[in-house]
Amino acid sequence: MTRHKQKSRARLLRSLYMWHRWLGLAAAAFVIVLSLSGLLLNHTGELALDSRHVHSRSLLDWYGIRVPGEMRSFPVGADIVTQVGDRIYWNTTQVPQLSARLIGAVNLEDFAAVAIEGELLLFSRSGNLIERLGGAAGVPAGMQAVGVSPGGTLAVHAAHGYYQTDDMFLEWSETGTLDAEWAQAETPPPELRAALEQAWRGAGLSLERVLLDIHSGRILGSWGIYLVDAAAILFLLLAASGIWLWSRRRAGIREHRKRRAANSR
Amino acid sequence: MIRSLPLVLLFACNMAVARGTYQEPADFIAETFDSAPPSPGIIWLRGDTRDTTTAILGHKYPSLRVRYWGDPQRSAWILEEIGKDQPITVGLVVSGGRLERIKVLVFRESRGWEVRHPFFTDQFRETGLTGDLDLDRDIDGISGATLSVRALKKLSRLALYLHTRIPEGDDTP
Numbered sequence: 141m142t143r144h145k146q147k148s149r150a151r152l153l154r155s156l157y158m159w160h161r162w163l164g165l166a167a168a169a170f171v172i173v174l175s176l177s178g179l180l181l182n183h184t185g186e187l188a189l190d191s192r193h194v195h196s197r198s199l200l201d202w203y204g205i206r207v208p209g210e211m212r213s214f215p216v217g218a219d220i221v222t223q224v225g226d227r228i229y230w231n232t233t234q235v236p237q238l239s240a241r242l243i244g245a246v247n248l249e250d251f252a253a254v255a256i257e258g259e260l261l262l263f264s265r266s267g268n269l270i271e272r273l274g275g276a277a278g279v280p281a282g283m284q285a286v287g288v289s290p291g292g293t294l295a296v297h298a299a300h301g302y303y304q305t306d307d308m309f310l311e312w313s314e315t316g317t318l319d320a321e322w323a324q325a326e327t328p329p330p331e332l333r334a335a336l337e338q339a340w341r342g343a344g345l346s347l348e349r350v351l352l353d354i355h356s357g358r359i360l361g362s363w364g365i366y367l368v369d370a371a372a373i374l375f376l377l378l379a380a381s382g383i384w385l386w387s388r389r390r391a392g393i394r395e396h397r398k399r400r401a402a403n404s405r
Numbered sequence: 406m407i408r409s410l411p412l413v414l415l416f417a418c419n420m421a422v423a424r425g426t427y428q429e430p431a432d433f434i435a436e437t438f439d440s441a442p443p444s445p446g447i448i449w450l451r452g453d454t455r456d457t458t459t460a461i462l463g464h465k466y467p468s469l470r471v472r473y474w475g476d477p478q479r480s481a482w483i484l485e486e487i488g489k490d491q492p493i494t495v496g497l498v499v500s501g502g503r504l505e506r507i508k509v510l511v512f513r514e515s516r517g518w519e520v521r522h523p524f525f526t527d528q529f530r531e532t533g534l535t536g537d538l539d540l541d542r543d544i545d546g547i548s549g550a551t552l553s554v555r556a557l558k559k560l561s562r563l564a565l566y567l568h569t570r571i572p573e574g575d576d577t578p
Contacts, residue, residue, distance in 0.1 A: 269467060271471075271472065273472075274430055275429060275430060275431040276430035310446075
């Protein structure tokens with residue numbers, strides 16, 4: 141090998157070392173993010189990532205999670221029942237396993253009665269669900285409005301007329317007309333509105349979703365995917381250049397040892 | 406791909422048919438009492454009743470009171486329990502301390518709907534409670550429907566237990 145060739149080869153090796161070092165530095169950020177998110181995702185079950193929700197306003201905004209449509213509230217004593225999207229809230233607590241249109245809510249002597257499509261829910265003063273009544277319990281079909289009758293019991297305006305029930309909701313009776321105080325939908329007060337908005341949005345984005353999106357790059361939109369693709373190519377280049385440099389170095393050492401052995405003979 | 410399309414469609418249709426209302430709860434009650442259901446009664450889940458109910462289900466019943474139709478000899482119940490994610494609505498009839506009938510009325514889950522078939526629900530007939538509040542006979546499970554089977558077993562035990570809480574001599578509460 142000529143001296144000129146040896147020199148250019150050493151230059152190439154040095155520049156490859158430099159490139160390898162810079163590529164490694166650039167890849168470090170990706171390695172940290174991908175390793176951490178991957179580690180957490182590997183233990184989704186144990187960490188309950190799918191049931192933990194993100195409450196960061198900026199992150200929820202980034203995902204475009206917004207409350208759909210208008211909120212409709214019905215005051216029941218000191219509490220307020222509100223429909224947000226397809227969910228129903230007792231103050232700021234979501235009523236579980238419920239996804240229906242809120243018809244109305246009234247405050248009675250012993251209970252608060254909340255009417256949704258096809259069902260009537262009875263709540264205690266502290267907001268605990270006492271009973272869920274359907275057609276089998278005599279709840280009239282096609283409820284349009286609920287109110288309080290002059291006798292203080294629940295009044296229902298349904299598809300086929302007006303109905304009243306007793307104070308324990310055991311018997312129903314149909315009446316011609318009913319002069320009741322019908323529940324009217326209101327706009328929730330601003331502070332409740334803000335709290336409900338946060339509660340609704342907070343339930344919409346799980347920590348698992350965010351971590352998956354960080355891991356795949358989708359959190360940055362379609363460009364994020366290309367960025368993670370670029371990182372993957374970077375890792376491949378690093379691995380290839382690393383192996384090549386290691387093999388060159390090994391060959392150099394072997395050559396050097398051989399030369400030294402020949403000289404010593 | 407095109408060859409397997411009918412199979413995929415068949416499976417999708419089956420899933421769509423599996424979920425839904427098999428019988429309205431009101432119709433189940435009417436059928437149980439030959440179209441003349443008695444006035445309903447109420448069991449409040451308080452104190453011991455609440456503790457036992459929680460022990461049977463493994464969690465609190467979602468409401469504070471449960472409605473029944475009938476008397477201490479024969480009663481009908483509409484109860485709900487979550488299989489995997491969604492509640493399964495079940496109609497149960499208890500007669501003389503033993504299950505007379507159990508029927509899945511509304512099924513909302515995407516899997517485990519096989520529990521609605523009579524070949525499964527018929528096993529519960531004449532089943533009673535042991536002293537430990539377990540069913541006094543074995544119920545064969547259905548592979549792929551473990552959680553729904555478990556939900557129905559729990560509801561059977563619950564109905565049998567709640568039947569014992571109906572006040573004596575309170576025929577029309």
